[in-house]
Amino acid sequence: MVDLVAELKKNPFILAPMAGITDSPFRSFMREMGCGVLITELVSAYGIEYRSARTLELMKFTEPQRPLGVQIFGEDGEILAKAAAFVESMGADFVDINLGCPVPKVVKKGAGSALLKEPLVLQKILTQVKSAIKIPLTIKIRTGWDEKTINASEIVRAAYNSGVTWVAIHGRTRAQGYSGLADWDLVKKVKETSPLPIIGNGDLVTAEKAVKRLQETGCDGVMIGRGCLKNPWIFQQCKELWSQQSTGQVEKNFCQSLGRLKELVDERKDDRYSLLQMKKFVAWFSSGYPNSQTFRKSLFQAQTASEILGGAQNYFNQFDISHQLDTSHEAFLMGGHG
Numbered sequence: 563m564v565d566l567v568a569e570l571k572k573n574p575f576i577l578a579p580m581a582g583i584t585d586s587p588f589r590s591f592m593r594e595m596g597c598g599v600l601i602t603e604l605v606s607a608y609g610i611e612y613r614s615a616r617t618l619e620l621m622k623f624t625e626p627q628r629p630l631g632v633q634i635f636g637e638d639g640e641i642l643a644k645a646a647a648f649v650e651s652m653g654a655d656f657v658d659i660n661l662g663c664p665v666p667k668v669v670k671k672g673a674g675s676a677l678l679k680e681p682l683v684l685q686k687i688l689t690q691v692k693s694a695i696k697i698p699l700t701i702k703i704r705t706g707w708d709e710k711t712i713n714a715s716e717i718v719r720a721a722y723n724s725g726v727t728w729v730a731i732h733g734r735t736r737a738q739g740y741s742g743l744a745d746w747d748l749v750k751k752v753k754e755t756s757p758l759p760i761i762g763n764g765d766l767v768t769a770e771k772a773v774k775r776l777q778e779t780g781c782d783g784v785m786i787g788r789g790c791l792k793n794p795w796i797f798q799q800c801k802e803l804w805s806q807q808s809t810g811q812v813e814k815n816f817c818q819s820l821g822r823l824k825e826l827v828d829e830r831k832d833d834r835y836s837l838l839q840m841k842k843f844v845a846w847f848s849s850g851y852p853n854s855q856t857f858r859k860s861l862f863q864a865q866t867a868s869e870i871l872g873g874a875q876n877y878f879n880q881f882d883i884s885h886q887l888d889t890s891h892e893a894f895l896m897g898g899h900g
């Protein structure tokens with residue numbers, strides 16, 4: 563059985579689950595690029611109940627991705643418990659429950675962040691889920707439903723009473739969506755009195771910020787989402803800074819890294835998928851480099867993933883890639899499921 567706390571001590575930098583982005587090939591890539599524990603994007607507990615082909619596809623992972631958790635969402639304790647037992651039977655290392663999704667389609671049914679409104683009901687559900695599995699159960703939450711009902715500490719207590727192993731906190735309320743900034747003072751406050759390990763999350767776009775937040779808040783780990791889409795080396799940089807064993811600059815080599823990413827997406831043997839993924843990632847990775855807008859436009863004319871890779875190699879060879887402008891002030895992926 564995986565010891566998640568020991569895993570955090572080895573590597574406290576976790577890839578945040580992102581629907582449509584952190585699929586199996588990208589998770590493999592990020593693990594090779596230095597991230598710690600992995601979690602799948604959210605999958606519906608009802609989808610698992612009905613053995614939906616799409617849901618089962620989203621749950622697939624490879625051995626090198628361990629330790630890996632499957633994230634489920636739903637509002638019904640029994641359905642969630644059955645889904646968790648299925649996740650365990652398929653060999654995942656742990657189950658994570660999404661309690662942070664702000665998307666109307668999800669919260670209208672009472673799932674995702676809607677479950678934060680009733681800590682006692684949530685405690686019952688988490689206890690039911692935990693009793694259906696032997697592997698660890700973790701949760702990912704927001705700070706509360708809205709600014710008047712910030713209750714992350716109460717939720718952590720409910721999680722502790724239910725046998726949950728850790729709580730990841732995206733430092734925004736559900737009402738905030740992706741606007742404003744993550745409230746790291748609140749994350750720190752919750753951590754100070756928490757009986758459980760806490761993973762902080764939100765707006766960690768550089769390794770310096772991630773390590774600073776980890777150290778300032780005393781959190782047991784930090785989760786990085788959008789930051790790795792502009793800088794795929796962020797996890798390696800975090801680990802170097804954190805261990806104070808800097809070998810100088812982590813070597814950034816786009817040709818090599820993008821070539822590896824292409825190999826991983828090509829394993830699906832689906833040309834259209836490879837083309838779309840490479841387009842997306844190369845476009846994001848070019849953020850903050852010279853003439854990136856023109857370069858991105860050119861990407862959208864490419865017909866194959868190999869063309870994208872060739873174009874990217876030409877582009878990134880034109881300048882010194884250690885000089886990337888900070889584009890964190892620009893709106894970037896301001897919607898998601900957690």
Ligand SMILES: Cc1cc2nc3c(=O)[nH]c(=O)nc-3n(C[C@H](O)[C@H](O)[C@H](O)COP(=O)(O)O)c2cc1C
Pocket residue numbers: 578579580581582583602603604633660662663702732763764765766785786787788789895896897898899900
């Ligand atoms: C496109 C997108 C999809 C997301 N999907 C999920 C998801 O499936 N499950 C989840 O818990 N959070 C999801 N999130 C939220 C992220 O895990 C993370 O909490 C959020 O992006 C804040 O972290 P960041 O500022 O490092 O990106 C998603 C975010 C984005 C941008």
